[in-house]
Every structure is written in structure tokens, then in C-alpha cells.
Amino acid sequence: MRTEDPRPILLKEYSEPDYWIDEVHLDVALDPEAAEVKSRLSVRPNAKRGAKNALRLDGEKLELMALSLNGEPLGPNRYQVDAQGLTIMDVPDAPFTLDITTRCNPAANTALTGLYLAGGIFCTQCEAEGFRRITYMLDRPDVMAVYKTRITAPKSLAPVLLANGNCTASGDLPDGKHFAEWHDPYPKPSYLFALVAGDLAHVQDSFTTASGRKVDLRIYVEPGNEDRCAYAMDALKRAMAWDEKVFGREYDLDIFMIVAVSAFNMGAMENKGLNIFNDKYILARPDTATDLDYANIEAIVAHEYFHNWTGNRITCRDWFQLCLKEGLTVFRDQEFTADMRSRAVKRISDVRTLRTHQFPEDGGPLAHPVRPDSYIEINNFYTATVYEKGAELVRMLHTLLGAERFRKGMDLYFERHDGEAATVEDFLTALADGGGLDLAQFKRWYGQAGTPEVIASGKWDQAKQEYALTLSQISAPTPSQPHKEPLHIPVETGLIAEDGRDVPLHLAGGAAEEDGRTSRVLSLTQREQCFRFTNVAERAVPSLLRGFTAPVKLSVNLTDRDWAFLMAHDSDPFNRWEAAQKYATSVLTANVAAIREGVKPRKGEGFAEIVRGILREEALEPEFVAQMIVLPAEQTLAQSIGQDVDVDAIHEARESLRASLGGLLKDDFLRLYDAMRVEGTYSPDADHAGRRSLRNSCLSYLAAGGGEDGLKLAKQQFDSADNMTDSMASLTVLAHTEGPAREEALKTFHDRWQHDHLVMDKWFALQATSPLPGTLDKIKELMAHPAFSLRNPNKVRALIGTFAAGNQLRFHAADGSGYRFVADQVSALDKINPQVAARILGAFKSWRQFEPGRRAHMKDVLERIAAEAELSRDVYEIATKTLGQN
Numbered sequence: 001m002r003t004e005d006p007r008p009i010l011l012k013e014y015s016e017p018d019y020w021i022d023e024v025h026l027d028v029a030l031d032p033e034a035a036e037v038k039s040r041l042s043v044r045p046n047a048k049r050g051a052k053n054a055l056r057l058d059g060e061k062l063e064l065m066a067l068s069l070n071g072e073p074l075g076p077n078r079y080q081v082d083a084q085g086l087t088i089m090d091v092p093d094a095p096f097t098l099d100i101t102t103r104c105n106p107a108a109n110t111a112l113t114g115l116y117l118a119g120g121i122f123c124t125q126c127e128a129e130g131f132r133r134i135t136y137m138l139d140r141p142d143v144m145a146v147y148k149t150r151i152t153a154p155k156s157l158a159p160v161l162l163a164n165g166n167c168t169a170s171g172d173l174p175d176g177k178h179f180a181e182w183h184d185p186y187p188k189p190s191y192l193f194a195l196v197a198g199d200l201a202h203v204q205d206s207f208t209t210a211s212g213r214k215v216d217l218r219i220y221v222e223p224g225n226e227d228r229c230a231y232a233m234d235a236l237k238r239a240m241a242w243d244e245k246v247f248g249r250e251y252d253l254d255i256f257m258i259v260a261v262s263a264f265n266m267g268a269m270e271n272k273g274l275n276i277f278n279d280k281y282i283l284a285r286p287d288t289a290t291d292l293d294y295a296n297i298e299a300i301v302a303h304e305y306f307h308n309w310t311g312n313r314i315t316c317r318d319w320f321q322l323c324l325k326e327g328l329t330v331f332r333d334q335e336f337t338a339d340m341r342s343r344a345v346k347r348i349s350d351v352r353t354l355r356t357h358q359f360p361e362d363g364g365p366l367a368h369p370v371r372p373d374s375y376i377e378i379n380n381f382y383t384a385t386v387y388e389k390g391a392e393l394v395r396m397l398h399t400l401l402g403a404e405r406f407r408k409g410m411d412l413y414f415e416r417h418d419g420e421a422a423t424v425e426d427f428l429t430a431l432a433d434g435g436g437l438d439l440a441q442f443k444r445w446y447g448q449a450g451t452p453e454v455i456a457s458g459k460w461d462q463a464k465q466e467y468a469l470t471l472s473q474i475s476a477p478t479p480s481q482p483h484k485e486p487l488h489i490p491v492e493t494g495l496i497a498e499d500g501r502d503v504p505l506h507l508a509g510g511a512a513e514e515d516g517r518t519s520r521v522l523s524l525t526q527r528e529q530c531f532r533f534t535n536v537a538e539r540a541v542p543s544l545l546r547g548f549t550a551p552v553k554l555s556v557n558l559t560d561r562d563w564a565f566l567m568a569h570d571s572d573p574f575n576r577w578e579a580a581q582k583y584a585t586s587v588l589t590a591n592v593a594a595i596r597e598g599v600k601p602r603k604g605e606g607f608a609e610i611v612r613g614i615l616r617e618e619a620l621e622p623e624f625v626a627q628m629i630v631l632p633a634e635q636t637l638a639q640s641i642g643q644d645v646d647v648d649a650i651h652e653a654r655e656s657l658r659a660s661l662g663g664l665l666k667d668d669f670l671r672l673y674d675a676m677r678v679e680g681t682y683s684p685d686a687d688h689a690g691r692r693s694l695r696n697s698c699l700s701y702l703a704a705g706g707g708e709d710g711l712k713l714a715k716q717q718f719d720s721a722d723n724m725t726d727s728m729a730s731l732t733v734l735a736h737t738e739g740p741a742r743e744e745a746l747k748t749f750h751d752r753w754q755h756d757h758l759v760m761d762k763w764f765a766l767q768a769t770s771p772l773p774g775t776l777d778k779i780k781e782l783m784a785h786p787a788f789s790l791r792n793p794n795k796v797r798a799l800i801g802t803f804a805a806g807n808q809l810r811f812h813a814a815d816g817s818g819y820r821f822v823a824d825q826v827s828a829l830d831k832i833n834p835q836v837a838a839r840i841l842g843a844f845k846s847w848r849q850f851e852p853g854r855r856a857h858m859k860d861v862l863e864r865i866a867a868e869a870e871l872s873r874d875v876y877e878i879a880t881k882t883l884g885q886n
């Protein structure tokens with residue numbers, strides 16, 4: 001808890017530790033309220049730091065029971081304990097052994113960091129700084145040790161005992177107790193330590209690595225859930241094979257375990273050899289999980305597995321380097337999904353995520369560089385910027401180097417830094433050396449916050465037969481960064497002739513081997529540059545930033561006619577989608593302005609005609625078509641309007657365009673609704689999922705179009721659905737439309753699934769996103785539902801998080817009621833789980849964009865929170881930074 005204003009930690013103040021710890025032997029006696037941890041540390045003075053003779057260890061919420069050095073018990077005059085740690089005076093200047101006995105209370109640990117007991121399972125979460133709640137330690141990622149862990153527990157309480165590495169011994173003890181010993185031979189930082197114990201069932205499989213090592217694979221779940229693990233296991237095996245093939249990386253222990261728990265602060269955690277997952281990202285059965293759930297399981301299982309090399313074998317020197325493991329691992333999981341499914345669809349969905357989560361962060365008071373230079377609470381920096389923009393930086397490196405040279409650079413990175421705690425500089429140097437490219441300017445991307453704007457203008461000169469493309473870049477100031485340097489921005493470019501053909505590109509002064517290609521990566525390195533394409537014999541429309549080669553906002557002098565043309569003809573699928581977004585945004589923003597002036601919105605007939613063409617293009621993959629027809633989200637529209645945002649007008653404009661498309665294209669939607677029906681056994685693969693996705697988009701448009709048809713189909717689908725995807729899609733349509741069918745469907749669904757905690761989260765979240773006027777009252781009522789608990793992060797995210805971050809219309813109600821409700825929950829949650837509370841508070845980050853009335857309400861509640869006496873560092877940092885006081 002906050003004492004006085006907490007002091008920020010600075011990157012520039014990094015120094016090596018005074019001591020290294022090479023070995024950690026833990027002996028953990030589990031007990032719900034008084035778990036006893038005996039720790040033996042092999043400590044060695046860091047020769048580079050000179051003699052210090054006092055050792056400071058991190059520790060929080062611990063009760064110190066005994067302490068000895070080289071076997072000699074230490075009297076109270078030899079050490080000091082405070083709320084953050086333990087200082088031992090007069091330690092030797094040669095290697096020594098410390099024995100520390102502490103106690104902690106897992107049952108009382110509602111913050112879910114350190115060792116906690118939830119749903120009858122003992123579980124740990126140590127990243128970023130949770131290990132210090134288990135025992136005293138140099139709890140920093142550059143201190144890497146070999147861990148041996150012995151766990152003892154009453155057999156009845158915890159029949160299964162797991163920790164990192166390989167199991168070396170286990171057996172029964174007197175009094176109904178038993179033990180297990182685990183040894184992880186790979187030195188690791190304390191944040192990768194894990195222990196799980198409880199009544200768990202498991203499913204088992206194996207994988208043989210390229211060099212012939214047979215790895216035992218296990219997924220542990222609550223008994224009864226074994227039939228929901230098959231997809232996660234399959235995803236794991238595919239991820240292991242992919243990492244060998246694409247990055248040459250093999251697994252290194254004899255066993256790889258995943259445990260699924262129901263109380264977890266985030267998605268999953270990559271502890272060495274013992275990944276712990278939020279069960280939402282493991283458990284799936286066709287009747288309980290949607291296609292999106294399956295896709296998330298595949299991606300997250302792969303992500304955590306990939307950390308074994310990017311994160312665990314090579315870890316981070318300090319927490320400022322977080323993107324070194326996270327951005328890189330997100331890039332790797334994105335590539336994995338692109339290879340498993342559709343590359344174009346994956347890119348579209350990643351850019352959508354970037355725009356909805358990262359762009360607003362980068363454009364508001366919480367903006368920070370991909371490698372931050374200061375933090376108060378590191379847990380607040382597991383952000384879209386570090387993860388998603390971090391992945392975009394790696395993707396740009398991949399684009400600039402090309403696949404082959406990128407792989408050479410990565411190989412060199414693994415070779416040089418395996419077993420080390422590394423930095424962003426180490427990574428860039430390896431890529432520059434291995435890939436043969438100067439990355440000095442590129443490095444600025446890691447230190448400059450904010451989304452750069454690229455302004456493009458193209459002109460065809462008939463007389464010279466030349467197309468001149470001028471690109472310039474602007475990076476607006478962000479908190480504490482008033483001036484920005486120009487960045488190295490890769491802009492993949494094509495030119496499209498009026499008949500829809502790609503024009504071969506001859507770039508004046510360009511690389512010879514690329515001459516004549518129809519798509520080129522231009523390197524924008526200066527504030528303004530002109531690229532001249534010669535031999536262009538006809539008028540052409542530029543297709544810029546193909547595949548979204550850089551995380552920038554692109555402004556270009558194109559008209560709705562040009563967007564319509566690109567929507568229909570661009571050979572780059574990403575840019576076809578992008579053109580649809582631009583065209584729709586142009587119609588929608590004009591309509592928002594019209595609505596605010598009391599004028600009727602346009603029906604968007606021109607846009608509808610192009611969409612009709614797409615719905616009839618049979619060669620397109622269904623999921624791509626589904627993506628093409630989704631209008632930009634209300635939050636994205638708010639972003640592009642940028643100031644004085646009026647959420648009611650945005651909602652009305654978007655809904656009226658959906659209604660108008662639903663009406664104008666009704667026949668096509670009906671035809672596709674039938675054509676996309678999937679027969680036979682359910683499969684979560686991209687092909688089947690894509691058909692369901694397009695079919696359900698059609699359903700949603702048909703309902704939006706008014707009349708009874710859509711609702712009737714939704715009702716029929718809801719009654720007959722044999723999988724959760726179709727069930728949820730139809731329930732969403734019914735639940736978002738006022739009428740008797742709504743209550744009936746919600747009740748039927750509830751009664752069927754009330755004992756399934758994951759499905760109940762969907763039921764909560766669905767009601768939290770409702771655009772209907774009674775939504776906030778309903779949410780308050782649902783908080784009293786027996787399945788809801790403020791102590792379970794999934795419940796909090798489903799009901800409160802979804803409302804705050806996913807229901808722009810109702811969260812931003814003009815009277816401020818949505819803000820006050822969420823703020824009250826943040827205050828209450830801060831006492832239970834500060835990390836989750838701070839996350840939810842993030843929903844206020846764009847408060848300055850809104851019209852004055854809402855802005856004032858948001859400022860009020862933020863000030864109220866910031867002024868609270870007992871705030872966690874987590875919430876304090878977000879509240880004060882959002883207000884702009886810190």
C-alpha cells in the first residue's frame with residue numbers, strides 16, 4: 001500500500017546487483033494459512049561491484065521465522081526487516097550460504113501474486129515481482145539461479161505437487177503427508193519460478209524433438225475437465241514443431257507441463273517447464289467454447305511455449321527490457337497463427353487489436369515508449385504498447401531484413417545470449433550483425449512514444465511518364481517527450497492501374513534486384529522524401545503501407561472513389577480491407593457530423609454497392625469477407641474523430657449504416673446465410689470457423705436491417721445451435737434487441753450453463769456490452785449473482801471490464817453514471833487485487849477526447865480516486881498519470 005508518493009524506478013539508474021545467487025533450494029510445507037518456506041541461497045559477491053558487506057533482499061508480506069549464515073543463526077542485531085525486505089549486515093566478502101525460514105498466508109492472498117490458494121489449488125504467480133512474497137530473494141531478472149524445490153503437503157489437501165523442471169523424487173511421509181522434489185537445471189530468474197499443488201487430473205501426450213528427445217507433455221486441470229484439453233494439447237505439439245522448423249528452436253527438458261486454474265490475473269504465464277494458464281485459454285469443447293476461444297487457445301499456448309527461448313533461455317536484464325521477450329514472442333505467435341490459419345486474416349485482426357488498444361494508449365496520457373524509461377509499478381507496463389507495438393517493431397525488422405537475413409540475425413541472437421539476461425541493444429546488435437543492416441536509426445522506435453503520422457501524396461506526370469510519391473513523417477509530442485527524431489519507417493508500396501492491374505515499379509535509384517516488382521518496401525528515413533517511379537505510362541492509384549508494414553497513421557490524398565477502387569482491386573488483401581475501413585470511416589464520420597447537426601445520415605448506397613461486389617466474389621475466403629464487412633468499432637471511430645467525441649452520435653451513425661446495409665443487401669445476406677451453413681462434425685479449423693463467422697455476420701446484418709426475418713433466424717439458430725459459436729452469435733442478436741425473445745433466450749442460456757464458470761463469463765460479458773438503456777442497472781444486479789465474485793479476475797473482467805472497455809455507449813453515459821460505477825468498483829477492487837483494479841481504471845485513458853460534459857465527469861472520478869488515502873502503487877500510478885499529474 002502507498003505510504004507517501006512512490007518513487008519512480010529509472011532505466012538510467014540500472015546497475016548490476018552487489019551479489020549473485022547461483023542456487024536456490026526451497027523446501028515448501030504447504031498449509032492454507034501458514035505455508036512455511038525454507039530457502040537455502042548460495043550467495044556470491046559480485047566482483048565488479050566491490051565489497052559492500054550488507055546484503056539487501058526483497059520480501060513482502062512475509063513472517064521471518066529463522067535466519068542463519070553459513071550455518072550460524074543470526075541474532076536480531078545482524079539484520080533488519082521492513083515492509084519491502086530484509087537487510088543482513090556484515091556478510092562475508094566470499095561466497096556464503098543463507099538459510100531463511102519464512103511463513104506466508106496463501107488463503108489470504110487475494111492479489112493473486114506470490115503463493116495463493118484459490119478454488120482449492122495452491123498456485124504461484126511470480127512475474128514481475130511475486131517471488132518476494134514467497135521468500136526473501138534478490139527478486140530481479142538479472143539474478144539467475146538453479147532451483148531445487150521440495151514440496152510437502154497433506155495428501156488429502158494436495159494429491160498433486162508440481163514445480164519447475166524434472167521430478168527427481170516423490171513419496172509418502174507420516175501423518176498422511178507426502179512430498180515431491182523437482183530440479184530445474186537451467187538457471188533462471190525468480191520470476192520464472194512456479195509451484196502448483198492440489199487435486200488435479202491430467203491428460204498426457206508426448207512430442208519427439210528434431211534431435212530425438214522424447215518430451216512428456218501434460219495438461220493439468222480440475223477433475224472433470226479432461227475432455228476439454230485436446231485442442232490445447234494439439235496446439236502445443238504444433239507450436240513445438242513450428243518453432244523447430246521456423247526458428248530452429250528445440251525444447252530442452254524431459255517434461256513440459258501446463259496447469260489450468262480458474263483464478264489468474266492474466267492470460268497465462270511461461271514459468272520454465274510449468275506454464276500456468278487461466279483456464280479460459282485451455283479448456284474447450286465445441287458446446288462450451290467459441291471459434292474465437294479456440295483461436296485464442298492456439299495462440300496463447302504457442303506464445304507461452306515460445307517464451308521458452310525468447311524469455312526463459314534468454315531473459316531480460318531488467319524490467320525496462322520487457323519488450324525484448326514480449327514483443328518478440330508476440331511476433332512469433334502471430335507468425336505461427338498466420339502459418340496455421342490465414343495470413344491475411346491474421347494481419348487484419350492484429351492491426352484491429354493494435355488500433356483499438358495500442359493507438360489510444362499511444363495517443364493519451366499513458367503513452368510510453370516500447371522500452372519505457374521510468375515506472376512506478378512494473379505490472380502497469382504489461383501494455384498494448386510493450387506487447388503489440390513491440391511485436392510491430394520486430395515485424396518491421398523482419399520486413400527490412402527479409403525472412404532469410406532476419407533468421408540469420410535471430411540465430412546469432414540465440415547463439416550469443418543463450419543463458420543470459422539481455423537488453424534491447426543486445427537484440428538489435430545481433431540482428432544488425434547477423435542480418436547485415438545498420439539499425440542505429442531504427443533503434444529510435446524503442447525509445448520514442450506516440451504513433452507517428454505518415455503523410456503521402458502522389459502525382460502522375462504524363463509528360464515525364466513518372467509517378468512521384470512524396471512521403472513525410474510527423475511524430476507529435478507525448479508526455480515528457482516534446483521533441484521527436486525522424487524514424488526509419490518501411491512503407492510497402494504498389495501502384496494500381498485503372499484497369500485494376502499492378503504496375504511494375506522502376507524506382508529511380510532503387511535496388512536493381514527489386515526492379516520491375518509490383519510491390520516495393522520504401523525506407524522513409526527523413527522528415528520528407530520523394531520517391532520517383534519511372535516508366536509509368538498511365539494514371540494509377542497508390543496502394544500504400546501494404547500489409548501494414550509500420551505502426552503509423554497514414555494520411556493520403558485519396559477520395560471515396562479511390563477507396564472504393566482499392567476495395568475492389570488491390571492485390572494486397574490487407575489493403576483491400578484497409579480501403580473498406582477508410583471508406584466506411586469516411587461515410588460514418590460525415591454521418592456523425594450530420595447527426596450532431598440534426599440532419600439525417602446518408603444511407604451509404606455507394607459503399608453498399610462495393611460491399612455487394614465483395615459478397616459475390618466467390619474466390620475469397622469466407623473469413624476475409626467477414627472481416628471486409630465489419631464496420632470500424634465505435635471506439636475506433638472515436639479515435640479517428642479525435643476530439644469533442646459524442647458517443648451517442650457515433651452509436652447512432654454506426655447502427656444506422658448497419659441497418660441500411662442490412663436492408664440494401666438483404667438478399668445477398670440471406671443467400672450467404674444459407675450457403676455458409678457448415679454440415680457435419682464441428683471443427684475449430686480456420687475454414688469451418690470462417691464460414692460460421694461470415695454466416696453470423698450475415699445474421700447480425702439481417703437483424704440490423706429491421707423487420708422480423710433477422711430476429712426469426714436468430715431465434716431458430718439459438719434453438720438449434722450445436723456449438724457455442726452459433727449459440728453466442730444468435731444470443732447476441734437476441735440480447736441486444738429489446739423484446740420478449742431477449743429475456744427468454746438469456747434465461748434459457750443461463751439455466752443451461754449456470755454451473756459452468758467459463759460459459760457464465762460469456763453470459764456476463766454479453767449483458768455488459770448491451771447497448772440497451774437498462775444495461776448499468778442490470779450489471780449492478782448481476783454483481784449479486786452467485787456466480788459473480790470480485791475476488792475472481794475473470795468475473796471482474798467479464799462484467800466490469802467489458803462494460804468499461806467494450807461498451808462505449810453506456811460506459812460514457814452523459815450523466816456520468818457509468819464512470820461513477822466503474823470508479824466505485826476500482827476503489828473496492830484495489831483493496832482486493834490492485835493489478836486488476838489498475839487494469840480496469842485504464843478505461844479512462846482517453847478522457848480528454850470527449851465532449852466537455854463527459855470530460856468533466858471523468859476528471860471528477862479520477863480525482864476522487866487519486867485522492868484516496870490507501871491506494872496501491874498500481875492504481876496510484878494509473879490515476880495520477882491519466883490526470884497528467886505525474
Ligand code: B3K
Pocket residue numbers: 127128266268269270303304307326379382
Ligand atoms: N509474461 C506473462 C505476463 C506476466 C504479467 C505480470 N503482471 C504472460 C505472457 O506475456 O506470456
Ligand code: ZN
Pocket residue numbers: 303307325326329
Ligand atoms: Zn508473453
